[in-house]
Amino acid sequence: MRKRLLFALFLALGLALAASGEQVYVQCAGCHQASGAGVAGAFPPLAGELPRLAAAGEAGRLFPVKVLLFGLRGPIEAQGKPYNASMPSFGWLSDADIAAVLNYVFTSWGNDKLLPKGFEPIGVEEVKALRAKALTAQQVHERWQKLGLR
């Protein structure tokens, strides 16, 4: 009986967290679109691209956390197309909201099927630890260059 109650509690908690990632994403959809497809030449797609980042190793998996915390400014390439704009920082979001929205993005639009084996969702503690680095949007771009994705 107690086990079942605990299970129901965890399920409800899981659903609440999932919903919150989707809710936070409303703030991204104006640029990256609800479909995650982005807008060619202006806003890079997150569909297909987040698994590509995750496949670049731990620095790639954590790269989107840095983008949200500190913004991103400088030329990048996503899904074979160039982008050279600037994304504002979303550092005013809580660590939990940043983890939730990124885990939503990592697992939406078929991204879940493309993730590397053993992919670990972004943890709130990881966001907290990276926040202390206080990078600039240009320094985040240098991190992108080091991923070797172009």
Ligand code: HEC
């Ligand atoms: C005002 C428009 C805008 C909003 C809102 C926005 N982004 Fe971005 N995002 C961009 C732009 C532009 C870039 C590419 C910047 C560049 O060219 O250096 C980008 C880049 C990214 C990248 C890196 C993509 C890659 O291929 O490496 C991620 C991840 C990302 N955004 C996630 C998000 C998430 C999640 C949200 C919502 C919390 C969000 N963005 C909100 C404009 C936006």
